[in-house]
Amino acid sequence: MYRGMKKCRILIVDDDAMLSRLVQAMIEKTGMYDTAVENLSYRALATARTFGPDLVLLDVDMPGKDGGDVAREMRADPALKSVPVIFLTALVSKHEAGMRKAGGAGERFVSKPTEAAVLLEAIEAVLASAFAAQPNSLS
DSSP states (O other): OTTTTTTEEEEEOOOOOOHHHHHHHHTTTSEEEEEEEEEEEGGGGHHHHOOOOOOOEEEEEOOSHHHHHHHHHHHTTTTTOOEEEEEEESSSSSSEEEEEETTTTEEEEEESSSSSSHHHHHHHHHHHHHHOOOOGGGG
C-alpha cells in the first residue's frame, strides 16, 4: 500500500529472529512496503521512533517487555500514538484472531503461524482504516 508516492513502512517486533525474517520476506515480496525488524522488545520504542512506521506488527509474548507494554508505551508517545498495531501471536488460535479489545482500544490479532494471505489482508485492512481516519494523510 502506498501513502502518496511513498511505500508504507511496517515495523516487525518479535523476539524470534527467524520468524520475524520470514514475516519480513512475506511482506517485502509484495513490493508494496518497506520493513524493519526489531528482535529486542526493550528497543522497540526507540526503533519505532527512528524508523517512523505506518504500522507495527507486534508479538505479544516476549521476554522483558511484552507486546502490551510496548503498545502502551507507543500510545503514550506523541509521535507514535496514532500508529496502528497488529498483534502477531501464538496466544490466540486462528478462530480467535480478528478484532479484540486490548489496552482499552480495538486491536487486531493475527495468530502465529500465519499464512501470507491472512497477514497481508490484515495489514491492508488496518492501514486502509488508519488512512481513512486521517483524510489529509494522503496529501
